[in-house]
Amino acid sequence: MSASRRAVPADAEELVRLRKVMLDSVTGANPDVGWQPAAVATLRDRLADPDSTLTAYVVDRPDGGLAACAVGTVEYRLGGPGSPDGACGYVFSVATDRDMRRRGYSRGCLEGLLGWFRERGVRKVDLRASPEGEPLYASLGFVRTPDPAMRLSL
Numbered sequence: 001m002s003a004s005r006r007a008v009p010a011d012a013e014e015l016v017r018l019r020k021v022m023l024d025s026v027t028g029a030n031p032d033v034g035w036q037p038a039a040v041a042t043l044r045d046r047l048a049d050p051d052s053t054l055t056a057y058v059v060d061r062p063d064g065g066l067a068a069c070a071v072g073t074v075e076y077r078l079g080g081p082g083s084p085d086g087a088c089g090y091v092f093s094v095a096t097d098r099d100m101r102r103r104g105y106s107r108g109c110l111e112g113l114l115g116w117f118r119e120r121g122v123r124k125v126d127l128r129a130s131p132e133g134e135p136l137y138a139s140l141g142f143v144r145t146p147d148p149a150m151r152l153s154l
Contacts, residue, residue: 057112068105089125
């Protein structure tokens with residue numbers, strides 16, 4: 001297994017490519033790529049900021065580019081039990097190229113990201129799991145919560 005590393009701004013395009021891999025695997029192939037330039041710009045800015053509340057861990061492909069990634073952010077909410085200061089980690093865009101799966105790359109990326117959360121004092125980390133990803137997350141200690149997710153698109 002290749003070791004994961006923290007992403008740098010130069011990884012932004014590949015991170016967005018992997019995000020599309022993940023989105024397509026969850027919702028089906030979508031030809032809309034109009035969102036990608038803004039996402040690349042956002043990632044470049046956020047990854048360049050040493051104090052950013054967003055980071056990513058990646059595994060390099062042997063032939064260039066990235067094989068896998070896990071992106072996460074620290075969000076702040078009103079404190080409560082389990083998170084007195086309100087810091088909450090959120091994991092998203094966990095993806096591995098189809099031809100690079102079953103090698104432990106996503107696990108390595110997630111372990112790096114979870115270490116980053118720990119360094120920041122984050123005590124609670126949330127994510128949404130696909131059926132395919134749930135065994136990996138469960139093996140890392142994630143459990144289902146009783147809170148149903150809802151969304152309003154404005």
